[in-house]
Amino acid sequence: MFERFTTEARQTVVGAQTEARRLRHGWIGTEHLLLALLAQETPSTAVLVRYGLTHDTVAESVSAHRGDDLDADALSALGIDLDAVRDSVEASFGPGALDAPARKPGCAEPGKHIPFSPRAKKVLELSLREALAMKSRSIRDGHIALGLLREGDGMAMTVLADRGVDTAELRRELTVALRS
Secondary structure (H helix, E strand, O other): HHEOOHHHHHHHHHOOOOOOOHHHOOOEHHHHHEEEEOOOOHHHHHHHOOOOOOOHHHHHHHHHHOOOHHHHHHHHOOOOOOHHHEEEEHHHHHHOOOOOOOOOOOOOOOOOOEEOOOOHHHHHHHHHHHHHHHOOOOOOHHHHHHHHHHHOOHHHHHHHHHHHHOOOOHHHHHHHHOOO
């Protein structure tokens, strides 16, 4: 199936792994696919941005839902700047010095493969179906976006719902962008 992916679609899949690592998650979920889509500059990304979806706003929503910033917020309330502490440690011991020994449970080790969640796998499968339905010979990043919408669940859809995105209208606009 991956041989049918365009460069942008492949970048989305690779980018999803990068996003999962950045967030220190031990899986690649629908939220990571959405973040990877938003990290690119394609016509499909432009459609997502028109709906108020940016990489930063989605990353904030994902972190808020997952509770990733709870420790940082607690330390900040005590006057401790976690970013400043990290910068200081990395200046002394090198980049990523804090990452290796203090991984969250379920977090993949640096350099190791991060597995796709069942929902994320389904999104990729549905992206193929979306491409076939549009009689496309290749799977583009927009097909992955349509696969996210068609799957209809997961953290990506939670973020869209929280932002009040009309998914039927978004689907229509993505389809138009893919056909042009």
